[in-house]
Amino acid sequence: MNKIQEQGIGIQINNIGKSYGERCVLENLSLTIQKGEFVSIVGKSGCGKSTLLRLVAGLEKMNNGTIELNGERLDDLNRYARIMFQDGRLLPWKKTLDNVCLGLPKEKKENAIGALQQVGLKDRIDDFPSMLSGGQRQRVALARALVHNPSLLLLDEPLGALDALTRIEMQNLIESLWKQKKFTAILVTHDVEEAVTISDRVILIEDGKVSLNQPIKLPRPRKRTHPGFSMYVEEILGQIMHKKQRKANFDMLLSPSKEEQLLFNSINN
Amino acid sequence: MKLPNKGVIIPWLIPLVLLISWQFLSWVGAIPERILPAPTQVFVACMELLSTGELVDHVSISLGRALAGFLIGGIIGFLFGLFNGVFRFADLFFDTSIQMLRNIPHLALIPLVILWFGIGETSKIFLVALGVLFPVYINTYHGIKSVDKKLIEMGKAYGLRGKALFFHVILPGAMSSILVGIRFSLGVMWLTLIVAETISAQSGIGYMAMNAREFMQMDVIILSIVIYALFGKLSDVIARYFEEKLLKWNT
Ligand SMILES: Nc1ncnc2c1ncn2[C@@H]1O[C@H](COP(=O)(O)OP(=O)(O)OP(=O)(O)O)[C@@H](O)[C@H]1O
Numbered sequence: 219m220n221k222i223q224e225q226g227i228g229i230q231i232n233n234i235g236k237s238y239g240e241r242c243v244l245e246n247l248s249l250t251i252q253k254g255e256f257v258s259i260v261g262k263s264g265c266g267k268s269t270l271l272r273l274v275a276g277l278e279k280m281n282n283g284t285i286e287l288n289g290e291r292l293d294d295l296n297r298y299a300r301i302m303f304q305d306g307r308l309l310p311w312k313k314t315l316d317n318v319c320l321g322l323p324k325e326k327k328e329n330a331i332g333a334l335q336q337v338g339l340k341d342r343i344d345d346f347p348s349m350l351s352g353g354q355r356q357r358v359a360l361a362r363a364l365v366h367n368p369s370l371l372l373l374d375e376p377l378g379a380l381d382a383l384t385r386i387e388m389q390n391l392i393e394s395l396w397k398q399k400k401f402t403a404i405l406v407t408h409d410v411e412e413a414v415t416i417s418d419r420v421i422l423i424e425d426g427k428v429s430l431n432q433p434i435k436l437p438r439p440r441k442r443t444h445p446g447f448s449m450y451v452e453e454i455l456g457q458i459m460h461k462k463q464r465k466a467n468f469d470m471l472l473s474p475s476k477e478e479q480l481l482f483n484s485i486n487n
Numbered sequence: 488m489k490l491p492n493k494g495v496i497i498p499w500l501i502p503l504v505l506l507i508s509w510q511f512l513s514w515v516g517a518i519p520e521r522i523l524p525a526p527t528q529v530f531v532a533c534m535e536l537l538s539t540g541e542l543v544d545h546v547s548i549s550l551g552r553a554l555a556g557f558l559i560g561g562i563i564g565f566l567f568g569l570f571n572g573v574f575r576f577a578d579l580f581f582d583t584s585i586q587m588l589r590n591i592p593h594l595a596l597i598p599l600v601i602l603w604f605g606i607g608e609t610s611k612i613f614l615v616a617l618g619v620l621f622p623v624y625i626n627t628y629h630g631i632k633s634v635d636k637k638l639i640e641m642g643k644a645y646g647l648r649g650k651a652l653f654f655h656v657i658l659p660g661a662m663s664s665i666l667v668g669i670r671f672s673l674g675v676m677w678l679t680l681i682v683a684e685t686i687s688a689q690s691g692i693g694y695m696a697m698n699a700r701e702f703m704q705m706d707v708i709i710l711s712i713v714i715y716a717l718f719g720k721l722s723d724v725i726a727r728y729f730e731e732k733l734l735k736w737n738t
C-alpha cells in the first residue's frame with residue numbers, strides 16, 4: 219500500500235530545536251500526537267507554528283531532536299503528509315483543476331473534480347488562480363491537500379481569508395472528511411474558537427515550547443452554545459492573556475517609569 | 488460594415504503617413520531620385536527582381552541562414568542556461584567562462600571568422616549562432632534561478648521530483664524570462680546577419696544591397712532595407728504570438 223494512504227499515523231516529537239541564524243524559534247519542544255487525532259496549534263504571530271509544521275512535513279531540518287512517524291524516524295520529506303501552506307502556493311500557470319491534480323495519478327482526475335466541488339468551486343475549474351479571489355484560492359489549496367487522502371494532513375491557517383459563513387462550511391467539511399477518512403490532522407489557526415470547535419486537543423506554543431496542552435472533551439458535533447465550549451475558549455485565551463499580563467506586571471515592577479527615571483537621574487546629579 | 492479593431496489600425500498610421508509624404512515629396516521633386524527613390528520606384532524594382540526570381544533566391548538564402556544560426560545558437564544557449572540553472576556543478580563549471588565570452592562583441596570576430604571559415608555559409612551561420620546564444624543563455628539561466636523557491640518547495644511536498652518537478656514547476660516558472668531572451672535574440676539575429684552579409688557574402692539580402700551600390704541602384708538598396716524592416720517586424724509578431732500563447736495565465 220502506498221505510504222501516503224496508510225490510515226492515520228502517530229507522531230512523536232522529541233525535544234526538537236530550530237533556529238535561523240541567531241534567532242531561536244523552537245527550543246526543546248516535545249509533543250505526542252496519536253493516530254487519527256485532530257490537534258490544533260495556536261499561538262502569537264511569529265511564535266513558530268509554521269516552522270513546526272514545516273519540520274513535521276520534512277521540508278526543513280531541525281537543529282536537534284527527532285521526529286518519529288509510527289516509530290520511524292523522519293529524516294527526509296514526510297511521505298505520509300500533505301501540507302496546505304499558509305500562502306496557498308498555487309501554480310499561477312495552471313488552471314484550478316490542474317493545480318488540484320498536481321502530483322495526482324491521471325486516473326484520479328475525477329477525485330480532483332470532486333474535491334473542488336466539496337469546496338464549492340466546481341464551476342471555476344477552468345480559471346487561472348489570478349482570476350480567483352483570495353478566499354477562493356485558499357479553498358483550491360485546501361482541495362489540493364484533501365484530494366490526496368493523506369494519512370497526515372497539515373493545515374497552516376487554511377481558513378484565514380474566509381468569511382464567517384464559508385469558514386464554518388469549510389470547518390464542517392474538514393471535520394467530516396477527518397471522521398470519514400480517519401487521518402491524523404494538525405491545524406494551525408489563530409482562531410481559538412475554531413480550534414475548540416474542531417480539534418481533540420489544543421496546543422499553545424510560547425517561547426519556543428508547548429506551554430499549554432489542552433484536551434477538548436466536548437461531544438461532537440460541537441455547538442458553540444454548549445456551556446463547556448466557552449469555558450474551554452476562555453481557559454485557552456486566559457492562558458495566552460494571563461502570561462502576557464503577568465509579564466507586563468513583572469516588567470513594571472522591574473523597570474522604573476520615565477518619571478521615576480528622571481527623578482532618579484536628577485537626584486544623582 | 489464592421490470596422491477592423493482600432494488596435495489593428497493605429498500602430499500602422501505613422502508608417503502609412505511617412506510613406507505617403509515620402510511619395511509626395513519625391514513626386515514634387517523635393518527629394519532627388521539619386522538620394523532617395525520614390526516608393527513606387529522601389530516597388531517597381533521589387534517586381535522586377537521578383538520576376539527574375541533573384542529576390543526570392545536572396546531572401547530565402549538569408550532566411551535560411553537566420554534560421555539555422557538562430558536554431559543552433561538558441562538551442563546551445565538554452566541547454567547551457569538550463570543545465571547551469573538546474574545543476575550546481577554545471578553552474579560552477581561553465582558560468583564564469585560563458586560570462587567572459589559574452590562580453591566579447593561577436594561582430595568583432597568577423598575578421599577572425601572570415602580567416603577561419605572563409606566567406607561561405609559557415610561563417611554567417613556561426614556569427615548568427617554566436618550572437619543569439621548569449622541572450623538566450625542569460626535569460627534562460629536567470630529565469631530558472633529566479634523561479635519562486637516556495638513553489639519549488641510546494642512541488643516537492645506534493646511528491647514531484649526530477650522530470651515532473653521540472654516540467655510542472657521550473658520550466659513554466661522560467662518561461663517568461665526565456666521568451667524575453669528569445670525576443671531579444673531575434674533582434675540580434677537580424678543585426679548580425681545584415682552586418683555579416685554586407686561585409687562578406689555572395690548571396691543574400693545584404694549582398695544584394697552591396698551589389699546594388701556598385702551599380703548605383705538606389706531602389707534596390709532601399710528595397711533591401713525595407714525587407715529587413717519587415718522581417719524584423721515579422722519575427723517580433725511571432726515572438727509575441729508565443730508569449731501570448733505560453734503566458735496567457737499572466738494576464
Ligand atoms: N526561512 C527563515 N529564515 C529566517 N527566519 C525565519 C524563516 N522562517 C521563519 N523565520 C522566523 O521564525 C519565526 C517563526 O516563524 P513562523 O513562520 O513559524 O511563525 P508563525 O507562528 O507561523 O507566525 P504567523 O502566525 O504569523 O504565521 C519568525 O520570527 C520568523 O521571522
Ligand SMILES: [Mg+2]
Pocket residue numbers: 267268269304374
Ligand atoms: Mg505561520
